[in-house]
Amino acid sequence: MRCFDFHCQGESHKATDKVCQDYSYSHIDEDGLAIAVVCDGHGGKHYFRSDVGARFATEIIANNVREFVNNIDETLLVGQPFTQQAAIQTEIDRQDFRKERPVDNAFRQLFASIIGQWQQRIEQHAKDNPLTEKENEQVEEQYKKEFLSGYKLEKIYGCTLMAYVSTPKYWFAFHLGDGKMISFDREAQWKEPVLWDDRCFLNKTTSICDSDALNEFRYTYQGDGGFPVAIFLGSDGMDDSFGEETNLVNFYVRVAKSLVKDGFDATFADIKETLPLLSKRGSQDDMSIACVYDETKLTEALPKFILWQIAVTKAEILSVNKKIMDAKDRRSSLELSGSYTDKSRIELRYAQNDIDRGYAQKQQLLKKMDILLKEYHGNAFVPYQDEVGIAEKERVLVWKMEEHPFRVHLVWEDKK
Amino acid sequence: MSLLDETVSVPRRTMTLFFMIDTSGSMAGSKIGAVNDAVVNVLPMLDEISVTNPDAEIKVAALEFSTGCNWLYNEPKLANEFVWQDVQANGLTSLGAACEELENKLSRSKGFMQSASGSFAPAIILLSDGAPTDNFEAGLAKLKANNWFKSAIKVAIAIGDDADKEVLAKFTGTNEAVFTVHNIDALKQIIRVVAVTSSQIGSKSSTAGDTTKQDQVISEVQNAVDNIDGAEVATKVDGSSYADDWD
Numbered sequence A: 001m002r003c004f005d006f007h008c009q010g011e012s013h014k015a016t017d018k019v020c021q022d023y024s025y026s027h028i029d030e031d032g033l034a035i036a037v038v039c040d041g042h043g044g045k046h047y048f049r050s051d052v053g054a055r056f057a058t059e060i061i062a063n064n065v066r067e068f069v070n071n072i073d074e075t076l077l078v079g080q081p082f083t084q085q086a087a088i089q090t091e092i093d094r095q096d097f098r099k100e101r102p103v104d105n106a107f108r109q110l111f112a113s114i115i116g117q118w119q120q121r122i123e124q125h126a127k128d129n130p131l132t133e134k135e136n137e138q139v140e141e142q143y144k145k146e147f148l149s150g151y152k153l154e155k156i157y158g159c160t161l162m163a164y165v166s167t168p169k170y171w172f173a174f175h176l177g178d179g180k181m182i183s184f185d186r187e188a189q190w191k192e193p194v195l196w197d198d199r200c201f202l203n204k205t206t207s208i209c210d211s212d213a214l215n216e217f218r219y220t221y222q223g224d225g226g227f228p229v230a231i232f233l234g235s236d237g238m239d240d241s242f243g244e245e246t247n248l249v250n251f252y253v254r255v256a257k258s259l260v261k262d263g264f265d266a267t268f269a270d271i272k273e274t275l276p277l278l279s280k281r282g283s284q285d286d287m288s289i290a291c292v293y294d295e296t297k298l299t300e301a302l303p304k305f306i307l308w309q310i311a312v313t314k315a316e317i318l319s320v321n322k323k324i325m326d327a328k329d330r331r332s333s334l335e336l337s338g339s340y341t342d343k344s345r346i347e348l349r350y351a352q353n354d355i356d357r358g359y360a361q362k363q364q365l366l367k368k369m370d371i372l373l374k375e376y377h378g379n380a381f382v383p384y385q386d387e388v389g390i391a392e393k394e395r396v397l398v399w400k401m402e403e404h405p406f407r408v409h410l411v412w413e414d415k416k
Numbered sequence B: 001m002s003l004l005d006e007t008v009s010v011p012r013r014t015m016t017l018f019f020m021i022d023t024s025g026s027m028a029g030s031k032i033g034a035v036n037d038a039v040v041n042v043l044p045m046l047d048e049i050s051v052t053n054p055d056a057e058i059k060v061a062a063l064e065f066s067t068g069c070n071w072l073y074n075e076p077k078l079a080n081e082f083v084w085q086d087v088q089a090n091g092l093t094s095l096g097a098a099c100e101e102l103e104n105k106l107s108r109s110k111g112f113m114q115s116a117s118g119s120f121a122p123a124i125i126l127l128s129d130g131a132p133t134d135n136f137e138a139g140l141a142k143l144k145a146n147n148w149f150k151s152a153i154k155v156a157i158a159i160g161d162d163a164d165k166e167v168l169a170k171f172t173g174t175n176e177a178v179f180t181v182h183n184i185d186a187l188k189q190i191i192r193v194v195a196v197t198s199s200q201i202g203s204k205s206s207t208a209g210d211t212t213k214q215d216q217v218i219s220e221v222q223n224a225v226d227n228i229d230g231a232e233v234a235t236k237v238d239g240s241s242y243a244d245d246w247d
Helices: A011-015 A050-071 A088-094 A102-128 A133-138 A141-149 A236-242 A245-261 A264-281 A295-337 A342-380 B030-052 B095-105 B136-144 B147-151 B165-172 B184-202 B213-225
Strands: A002-008 A022-028 A034-041 A083-085 A159-166 A171-176 A180-184 A218-222 A230-234 A287-293 A395-402 A407-414 B013-022 B056-066 B068-071 B123-128 B153-159 B178-181 B231-233
Touching: A002 A034, A002 A264, A011 A264, A022 A050, A022 A287, A034 A050, A034 A230, A034 A287, A050 A102, A050 A159, A102 A171, A102 A218, A159 A230, A159 A287, A180 A236, A180 A245, A230 A236, A230 A245, A236 A245, A236 A264, A236 A287, A245 A264, A245 A287, A245 A295, A264 A287, A295 A342, A295 A407, B013 B030, B013 B095, B013 B184, B030 B056, B030 B184, B056 B095, B068 B095, B095 B136, B123 B165, B123 B184, B136 B147, B136 B165, B153 B165, B153 B184, B153 B213, B165 B178, B178 B184, B184 B213, B184 B231, B213 B231
Parallel strands: B013 B056, B013 B123, B123 B153, B153 B178
Antiparallel strands: A002 A022, A002 A287, A022 A034, A034 A159, A083 A218, A159 A171, A171 A218, A180 A230, A230 A287, A395 A407, B056 B068, B178 B231
């Protein structure tokens, strides 16, 4: 097993002279216990010490899961199938209660301990660290008052958290708030191992600073011998950079392939170089990532990761082809309708735009596809081709005759 | 070597600006003419915000409602590609139906929205000069349960004294986000101010602390309204300073 983690300041934080509010951690102990943690301190002026809160949460989680693994009755987890548990708040909303077993009580104690220790630590930090000169200048009066009175201190330090823990016999993961955790199995199939919480939407998230934070933890465990080949934890700065989830997964596949082909050191150096660039091109937010992977199994699964990328790219090509063909149909029917209203002229322009945009996307996708095909097949690969092609052929108007019913009319056709 | 090679896609984030335009019979004449004129003129400004904004690109969608409702296009268009088709005024004011239709499209699976990751909350601008003639409350109730709507920047423009400002305040969630205009020039100016301000604030990653984007828009538009002759915040307690003049 190997692991890495990295966090960096986001582009928008650089612009506003705000510190990085993310924190990450990963470690593999001598006894094979692997831990990965990502915590994301909230933005906004109210949460002016969330960077400290995220660091404390990370450290407290790492300590608590070690203690949990050392003290838990293993039989609660060993042999258990893959089991996902939603937040209690979600169960209440759905009136579907599933946390009835001793293992669920054990997790609840773990989460209560994390919250309790985090609260103690931030209270101590607030006592030991009065407002700095910069905070005095920048923080709004109402939040300074809250800080000085100790009222709702947890808001000032608030953050989200996620963690993955594996031992030789079982693994578990938990999540409170947004960000995404993605795991891969040996068939290169991916999933979000921990259930999503629908209350996390756009810039709203559940948080360790919520009054009912204990009821907002979601978690998953498995002890029947199934382990992820690789698991990635990323703050919301990561998933906001990629939009569709498949793009995020594809990036992690790219990282996984690099770990196998280029090695750990080169890949980790690339991660450190890439994440600031990604923040600039994508979400502008702080970025953090933590990963645990099984080197041997990941190497075995490498061809399947490439095949997954090929399959996804093929699906994207087919989708673009359909858009091109639909736009061509729209254009043909508008051209042949003989209607020259403002609306039909506008629709015709949109159809042509869609065709041009479709072919531009197609060219990008074919470039990607050929890279992947070469990666999979080697130099003997055959470049991808299909009947829709990569650019529109020159078109000509030709007379067309239909016999039943007899009709002669003009149609556009691709020039031979 | 960067991991962001040709096999990795990093799409631009998106914010969609929705216009909901009352095209009932009472809007006929100078009011609808001013709306058409103002939106045509504001589109290049939205495009400029989109092009110069590193955070997100701006897309535009427009829903007109009279007796029933109708999208100008069946998908949001980039601001520079949106070709405004002048809307005509006639019929009733089916604002309830418009709310339901907006709710349909504020979703990823069957509507105009993309994955929440990588998207900004939409901005919605409602323009009306009258009162709903259908079941507005039922339509609004459905819309209010929608997560995209809950997060959206919502601003309403009351066109003249006959506009039902209470209804518009229910839509925006606060009467501070309802602005009344009393003449053609004020209508044109307020459309520009609201559309530009909503797009600028809505498509930015960083926000001013805990102030919601809607509050930021309200604050900026309120400041702008002070300098527009014939426009005012609908909450003005001491009555309107202006008389309607639509000729």
